[in-house]
Amino acid sequence: MSIKFFTFSLSAFIALFFTAMSFGQAVVFEDNFDSYTAGEQLACQNPTDWTTLNLNPCDAIQDAYVSDLYAFSGSNSTVIVQSTDLIKPYGVLTSGKYSIAFMVYIPTGKTGFFSTLTGSSSGSDVVAMGVFFMPDGIGRLDAGAIGAATFTYTYDTWQSVEVIADLDNDTGEFWFDGAWVYTWQWTLGIFGQTIPLQLAVNRFYGWDASYEMYFDDFVFTDLLAPPPVTNFSDDFEAYTAGQQLVAQNNIDWDTWSGGGGTSEDPFVSDNFAYSGSNSVVIAQNNDLIKFHGQLTSGRWYISFQMYIPAGKAGYFNSMSGFTPNPFQWAHEVYFDAGGTGRLIADVTTTFTWLEDTWQLVQVVVDLDADEGQFWIGGVMISSWTWTQGGTNLQLDVNDFFGATSGDEMYMDDFWFGDVQVPVELTSFTANVNDQGNVILNWSTATELNNQMFEIERKSEEGQYVTIGYVNGHGTTTEPQEYSYIDNTVETGTFFYRLKQIDFLGTYEYSDAVEVEVNGPLTFGLDQNYPNPFNPSTIIKYRISETGSVKLSIYNTLGEEVAVLVNGLVQAGFYEVTFDASNLPSGVYFYRLQSGNKVEAKKMILLR
Ligand SMILES: [Ca+2]
Numbered sequence: 001m002s003i004k005f006f007t008f009s010l011s012a013f014i015a016l017f018f019t020a021m022s023f024g025q026a027v028v029f030e031d032n033f034d035s036y037t038a039g040e041q042l043a044c045q046n047p048t049d050w051t052t053l054n055l056n057p058c059d060a061i062q063d064a065y066v067s068d069l070y071a072f073s074g075s076n077s078t079v080i081v082q083s084t085d086l087i088k089p090y091g092v093l094t095s096g097k098y099s100i101a102f103m104v105y106i107p108t109g110k111t112g113f114f115s116t117l118t119g120s121s122s123g124s125d126v127v128a129m130g131v132f133f134m135p136d137g138i139g140r141l142d143a144g145a146i147g148a149a150t151f152t153y154t155y156d157t158w159q160s161v162e163v164i165a166d167l168d169n170d171t172g173e174f175w176f177d178g179a180w181v182y183t184w185q186w187t188l189g190i191f192g193q194t195i196p197l198q199l200a201v202n203r204f205y206g207w208d209a210s211y212e213m214y215f216d217d218f219v220f221t222d223l224l225a226p227p228p229v230t231n232f233s234d235d236f237e238a239y240t241a242g243q244q245l246v247a248q249n250n251i252d253w254d255t256w257s258g259g260g261g262t263s264e265d266p267f268v269s270d271n272f273a274y275s276g277s278n279s280v281v282i283a284q285n286n287d288l289i290k291f292h293g294q295l296t297s298g299r300w301y302i303s304f305q306m307y308i309p310a311g312k313a314g315y316f317n318s319m320s321g322f323t324p325n326p327f328q329w330a331h332e333v334y335f336d337a338g339g340t341g342r343l344i345a346d347v348t349t350t351f352t353w354l355e356d357t358w359q360l361v362q363v364v365v366d367l368d369a370d371e372g373q374f375w376i377g378g379v380m381i382s383s384w385t386w387t388q389g390g391t392n393l394q395l396d397v398n399d400f401f402g403a404t405s406g407d408e409m410y411m412d413d414f415w416f417g418d419v420q421v422p423v424e425l426t427s428f429t430a431n432v433n434d435q436g437n438v439i440l441n442w443s444t445a446t447e448l449n450n451q452m453f454e455i456e457r458k459s460e461e462g463q464y465v466t467i468g469y470v471n472g473h474g475t476t477t478e479p480q481e482y483s484y485i486d487n488t489v490e491t492g493t494f495f496y497r498l499k500q501i502d503f504l505g506t507y508e509y510s511d512a513v514e515v516e517v518n519g520p521l522t523f524g525l526d527q528n529y530p531n532p533f534n535p536s537t538i539i540k541y542r543i544s545e546t547g548s549v550k551l552s553i554y555n556t557l558g559e560e561v562a563v564l565v566n567g568l569v570q571a572g573f574y575e576v577t578f579d580a581s582n583l584p585s586g587v588y589f590y591r592l593q594s595g596n597k598v599e600a601k602k603m604i605l606l607r
């Protein structure tokens, strides 16, 4: 037996985010009131988001005070007392579906009120609905009719309020403390009269001296807005090779004409792969679409690994308009057979690419700056004004199209997100050296925006702690090797992981590697076990320097009766079994010699 070490290799992204695009909701506005100074007025501190009925933030009477008397979140809420008349404007909304939600707190014996108006206070402030928190814990909803519904509330307790205004269906819903209370026709208004199909503001008003309503965590949500985009990646490993992609995943991918299983649906292939064993191959007539959702702002990163066999060709584009028509191509990229390529954006730019080689293809779309960039193999080919490719300041889809019979482009590790593809770690190992230090080695295939690796270590029972860091190589497509020596580790079993941090502060953890540390190597001979023994026993010893070693057994007369080791031995930890079947009972000595170091111990054979 020699030095024990454990090596684990991995070949995977440090992290891959798999998310499915779906319809969701977007928070338009939220306020927890914790960024304000308690004891001062709300609209006065934030006239951008809040105002008063008389449109006069800081109004001595109408502007509400931020309070630290009660809070649902943090230390602040906002309090509505007699004559407070606080307005939260949304703009005059005439379609869509919205949620107005907040937490409310009524002290014992106090009352509260809020309403929703269809216009701003300039003559169009028709009341759509209102809620009174009346004495004795009775709540009253006026919606479609006065006293349309009642509910109970609890004093001195934070409870949730939600109004849902579905203007597309002319419907209002009121929920209290998580429970549905009532649904009505929005345009019947507070009294049952006909009101405009609109939502414009929330009003918080204190009618008399009994009013003292605290509210916190106000959230206004557009229930039909697309969800915030999260990073998407696909390494195509979850699919069956030899079957079509969209047919296997029509949530994340689609074809130009829509749906899988047609001639437009490309096949998952195990002919070539950048990660794992699968990629997707774009051949003639394939037309694969990746939707991004009509993005009009933000900075977006599209990247994938591309492999085109010698003599074959490939193509992809980004479209600034796809859904609905008219189509609009923001840029197109042709990988022509033979290794030349054409980027068609504001102008046509030629470039070279490598046959039979995986190369990283990147498109950066900065809609805020109206800029597009095209990169291949870590080199920027061109940047252009995005709206001079297609005229829309928008990013809608990527399209992978097989235009000709010569098209055969393999695509792997597709990435889309508001951050760049993370660093790709290809190995990470931990070994123990002669001094009992742990040597960490890792390598990367590509790096984008890689600031540093922090090295974290934990014992079997402990928590990870940072023990050091190694600078990254920023952005590179050349393989990089890293190593780190941990000379502070003690003996025992330890786990190491890497925290890869990019220049934006985004970080990801690697998988952990485990290592057993036996301590620094010193020359030594352990007591045999078992002892006394019959007929065999185990002798452990440690050699600090590689060299000639002899381990022999002597009887009490000083005669050498057995030689267990005799020859060149590497520094390390060893154990050997001594079988004394052919020796009589009695006391024996075992003697270890390495260079000029000698150690001997006694053992007893008992039959
Ligand atoms: Ca708060």
Ligand SMILES: [Ca+2]
Pocket (backbone or CB within 6 Å): 235, 236, 237, 273, 274, 275, 276, 277, 278, 279, 412, 413
């Ligand atoms: Ca793959």
